[in-house]
Amino acid sequence: MVAYPSLNTQAHFWRYPMKAFVTGGSGFIGRHLIRKLIARGYKVRALSRSINSDVLLRQMGAEPIRGHINDLPALREGMQGCQVVFHLAAWYRLGKRGAAQAERINVRGTRNVLQTAFQTGVPKIIYTSTIAVFGDTRGQLVDETYYKGAPFLSEYDRTKWLAHYRVALPLIEQGAPIIITMPGGVYGPGDTSVIGEMLSLFLQGRLNILPGPETTLTYAHVDDIAEGHILAAEKGKIGESYILAGPARSLGEMTQLWAQLSGMQAPRIHIPAAVLRPFAPLMGILEGLVDLPMSFTEEAVRSLGATYIARSDKARAELGWEPRPLEEGMAETVSSMLATLPSTHPTDQRQRAAIILLIAALLTMLWLRDRES
Structure with missing residues (x-):
C-alpha cells in the first residue's frame, strides 16, 4: 500500500484561488476542460506550442506557457504553484502518417509530464489515459480491473498502453499522486476523430457504404468528459482509475441515429468487417502512395468489427459523473456540424480509397459465393 505525503490531503488541495496546469489545452477535450476550469474560478496555465495556440488559450482566459511536453523547463515553469496538473496532450491518429511521433509524445512525453509534476510537488495529477488500452474487448463490457496486453490494433493503442501500464502505474507505486481518467469514444462539435x-x-x-457496421464503441459528449476530469480532481482517490464512457453503440446503430436526427438516408450497403479486414495490408500500401483519410487506413480497416466498450459504474458512484443521453448530445453535434460543413467535396484520394476498398470487398464476396455454390 502506497503511503502518500501529507501535502496530498484535501485540506491542502483546496486552497483558493485554485491554480491548474493543462497540457493539450488547445485540443478537443482540453478546450472544454479549460473553459470549465475558468468558469469554476481556477487560474489556468496551459502548455502552448505555437502562436495560434497562444491566441486560442488567451481567448479562453488561460495563460499560455510556450514549450512542449519534452521541454522540462517549460513544464516546471507551468506547474510551479499549481494544485493540480491535467495531462491531456497525446498523439492520436489511425494510420502510418506521423506514427513515429507516437512513442515520443504518448510515452516519453507522458513520463516527462508526470515525473515533473511529482518532483515539483503538485498535490494532484490527472492523467488522461483511454479505454483503448484494453484493446478489442470482443463484446465484453469491461471495467477498470480488466487487463489485456499485445497484440494491438493500432500504434495509438500500443503507445497509450505503454504510458498507462509502464509509466503512470509505476509512478503511482512510487508515491506519485496520480489519478487516471479513461475516456471511451468522445464526440461533440469539433470532433476530428474517425467517428x-x-x-x-x-x-x-x-x-x-458502411464498412464494419458491427464495430462498437462507448460514447460520451466531450463536455461530459471534461466534467469528468474536474470531478476526478475534486473527488477522485489518488492511485485510482476512472472510466468515462457512455452507452455502447455499433456503427450501424449510430448511422441510424444520425439519419433520424438529420432526416438523411442511412447507408444502405453494409459490408461486414470479416470481408474487409483481409484488405488492411492493401490499404497500408496505398498509404505510402496517397494521403488517405483515417477511416481508410490500414489500422482503421484492421480495427473494423472490434468492440471498445467499458462501463463507467465506478465514476458514477465515486465521482457523481453522469453523461448526458446520447440522443441529446448527438443532436447538438449533428446540428453544429451541419452548420459548418465544408463547401467542397471530399478529395480524390478519399474517393479512390473508398472505390478500391469497395471493389476489393465485392470481389471477395463474389469469390466466397462461388465457393459455396
Whole structure:
C-alpha cells in the first residue's frame, strides 16, 4: 500500500484561488476542460506550442506557457504553484502518417509530464489515459480491473498502453499522486476523430457504404468528459482509475441515429468487417502512395468489427459523473456540424480509397459465393 505525503490531503488541495496546469489545452477535450476550469474560478496555465495556440488559450482566459511536453523547463515553469496538473496532450491518429511521433509524445512525453509534476510537488495529477488500452474487448463490457496486453490494433493503442501500464502505474507505486481518467469514444462539435470524420461524410451524403457496421464503441459528449476530469480532481482517490464512457453503440446503430436526427438516408450497403479486414495490408500500401483519410487506413480497416466498450459504474458512484443521453448530445453535434460543413467535396484520394476498398470487398464476396455454390 502506497503511503502518500501529507501535502496530498484535501485540506491542502483546496486552497483558493485554485491554480491548474493543462497540457493539450488547445485540443478537443482540453478546450472544454479549460473553459470549465475558468468558469469554476481556477487560474489556468496551459502548455502552448505555437502562436495560434497562444491566441486560442488567451481567448479562453488561460495563460499560455510556450514549450512542449519534452521541454522540462517549460513544464516546471507551468506547474510551479499549481494544485493540480491535467495531462491531456497525446498523439492520436489511425494510420502510418506521423506514427513515429507516437512513442515520443504518448510515452516519453507522458513520463516527462508526470515525473515533473511529482518532483515539483503538485498535490494532484490527472492523467488522461483511454479505454483503448484494453484493446478489442470482443463484446465484453469491461471495467477498470480488466487487463489485456499485445497484440494491438493500432500504434495509438500500443503507445497509450505503454504510458498507462509502464509509466503512470509505476509512478503511482512510487508515491506519485496520480489519478487516471479513461475516456471511451468522445464526440461533440469539433470532433476530428474517425467517428467525427464518418459523421462529416454522412452529412455530406458521401457515406453510402458502411464498412464494419458491427464495430462498437462507448460514447460520451466531450463536455461530459471534461466534467469528468474536474470531478476526478475534486473527488477522485489518488492511485485510482476512472472510466468515462457512455452507452455502447455499433456503427450501424449510430448511422441510424444520425439519419433520424438529420432526416438523411442511412447507408444502405453494409459490408461486414470479416470481408474487409483481409484488405488492411492493401490499404497500408496505398498509404505510402496517397494521403488517405483515417477511416481508410490500414489500422482503421484492421480495427473494423472490434468492440471498445467499458462501463463507467465506478465514476458514477465515486465521482457523481453522469453523461448526458446520447440522443441529446448527438443532436447538438449533428446540428453544429451541419452548420459548418465544408463547401467542397471530399478529395480524390478519399474517393479512390473508398472505390478500391469497395471493389476489393465485392470481389471477395463474389469469390466466397462461388465457393459455396
